[in-house]
Amino acid sequence: MNEVPWIEIIVGLVVAASGGGLIAFLRARAKGSGDAGGADTIERPGQVDEVTSETEEAGGPASGTVVIHEPGTGTIAEEAPSEPAAEKPAVARPVVEKPAPVAGRLVRLRDRLARSGSPLGARLLEVLSRDSLTEDDWDELEEELLLADIGAGPTAELLDSLRTRVRVLGVREPAAVRELLREELVALVGPDMDRSLHVEPSAGEEGTRLPAVVLVVGVNGTGKTTTVGKLARVLVAEDRSVVLGAADTFRAAAADQLTTWGARVGVGTVRSDKEGADPASVAFDAVTRGRDEKADVVLVDTAGRLQNKAGLMDELGKIVRVTSKVAAPSEVLLVLDATTGQNGLTQARVFAEVAGVTGIVLTKLDGTAKGGIVVQVQRELGVPVKLVGLGEGPDDLAPFDAAEFVDGILG
Numbered sequence: 533m534n535e536v537p538w539i540e541i542i543v544g545l546v547v548a549a550s551g552g553g554l555i556a557f558l559r560a561r562a563k564g565s566g567d568a569g570g571a572d573t574i575e576r577p578g579q580v581d582e583v584t585s586e587t588e589e590a591g592g593p594a595s596g597t598v599v600i601h602e603p604g605t606g607t608i609a610e611e612a613p614s615e616p617a618a619e620k621p622a623v624a625r626p627v628v629e630k631p632a633p634v635a636g637r638l639v640r641l642r643d644r645l646a647r648s649g650s651p652l653g654a655r656l657l658e659v660l661s662r663d664s665l666t667e668d669d670w671d672e673l674e675e676e677l678l679l680a681d682i683g684a685g686p687t688a689e690l691l692d693s694l695r696t697r698v699r700v701l702g703v704r705e706p707a708a709v710r711e712l713l714r715e716e717l718v719a720l721v722g723p724d725m726d727r728s729l730h731v732e733p734s735a736g737e738e739g740t741r742l743p744a745v746v747l748v749v750g751v752n753g754t755g756k757t758t759t760v761g762k763l764a765r766v767l768v769a770e771d772r773s774v775v776l777g778a779a780d781t782f783r784a785a786a787a788d789q790l791t792t793w794g795a796r797v798g799v800g801t802v803r804s805d806k807e808g809a810d811p812a813s814v815a816f817d818a819v820t821r822g823r824d825e826k827a828d829v830v831l832v833d834t835a836g837r838l839q840n841k842a843g844l845m846d847e848l849g850k851i852v853r854v855t856s857k858v859a860a861p862s863e864v865l866l867v868l869d870a871t872t873g874q875n876g877l878t879q880a881r882v883f884a885e886v887a888g889v890t891g892i893v894l895t896k897l898d899g900t901a902k903g904g905i906v907v908q909v910q911r912e913l914g915v916p917v918k919l920v921g922l923g924e925g926p927d928d929l930a931p932f933d934a935a936e937f938v939d940g941i942l943g
């Protein structure tokens with residue numbers, strides 16, 4: 533018998549056997565990258581490097597593989613073909629953190645302000661505790677309120693009302709005047725504004741379940757990526773399932789930063805392999821992924837470089853249009869740095885005009901005595917502050933509440 537056919541048969545059998553694996557692998561690839569744009573990958577939390585090296589050992593590609601970390605279990609599953617469990621190298625179980633409960637976080641504001649210097653409340657109360665208030669005292673109060681960025685209009689309103697009540701009620705004791713001031717400040721901050729976050733999934737056509745889409749916009753450096761990471765933790769603490777979209781493709785490190793934030797709480801990030809990729813494409817992929825996974829919320833981080841209004845309008849407008857093909861944004865959160873005062877407000881106006889902002893996240897409140905910016909920002913933009921950043925810690929993001937906030941700044 534001729535030996536050649538035997539060699540061909542053996543080679544054929546080997547090719548057929550590995551071909552099965554290849555088809556399974558290709559199927560897995562096709563399943564994982566079926567979104568528009570094609571270039572995006574979803575990075576699931578966990579130790580991605582370890583998963584990748586394991587994938588290589590299993591015969592899969594070193595990059596672009598869809599890896600999935602099952603939130604909460606600490607196990608890693610991947611969509612590429614796998615060897616029988618007994619033959620697999622051990623994979624270190626990633627630690628998934630449990631975020632701190634959300635309720636009562638704003639109480640920390642008082643401590644943080646006390647550490648950051650002389651808070652507004654302490655200075656106001658020092659004036660108000662003088663025996664009888666003279667014209668100079670009222671002027672001093674006005675100055676303090678203006679320095680705290682409350683703004684000229686709101687400051688005049690507050691002082692008018694406070695003076696009248698102090699006179700009419702004949703209040704003299706510092707504790708009673710303090711209480712009146714507290715009431716006036718709460719009224720100014722707006723206790724009745726709807727500050728709830730709209731993060732409930734909705735019903736699409738033919739009963740599809742659509743995730744709530746939250747776009748996070750704002751000038752660079754204000755704390756957008758950090759806020760998206762912290763907000764993911766808030767939602768996880770409330771038992772909601774979350775997908776992150778790294779549409780800040782301008783700064784390469786932003787996607788890594790976001791992936792790390794998500795990984796800590798078992799949340800996956802959709803990102804692009806290409807630096808400078810189209811943000812709208814990444815946002816679309818993230819929302820599609822959220823819909824396919826029946827996630828409750830998709831949080832999309834954006835770049836928001838403010839070169840000019842037209843460019844910003846183009847970029848954000850496109851993100852809104854494109855994501856709306858799957859699910860329209862239920863929230864557009866504008867992130868503002870509380871330490872930038874008036875300058876931040878000017879930039880905020882541009883974003884509000886362009887992006888249809890539904891809520892404000894005021895970051896770095898821990899680093900400023902100018903908490904009054906809350907009042908101005910709400911007045912100027914006509915939208916409520918919904919969340920505040922109180923520090924760089926992972927759980928330093930608090931739902932905003934007018935009365936708790938005023939108690940925080942009054943100390």
Ligand SMILES: Nc1nc2c(ncn2[C@@H]2O[C@H](COP(=O)(O)OP(=O)(O)OP(=O)(O)O)[C@@H](O)[C@H]2O)c(=O)[nH]1
Pocket residue numbers: 750751752753754755756757758759780783786835895896897898899920921922923924928
């Ligand atoms: N103290 C304090 N720092 C904060 C807070 N929120 C964010 N930061 C810090 O602000 C810096 C900028 O935050 P990022 O999240 O990278 O800002 P960004 O807006 O995404 O920036 P770009 O990606 O460049 O657009 C980081 O050092 C954060 O830790 C806060 O509430 N308090």
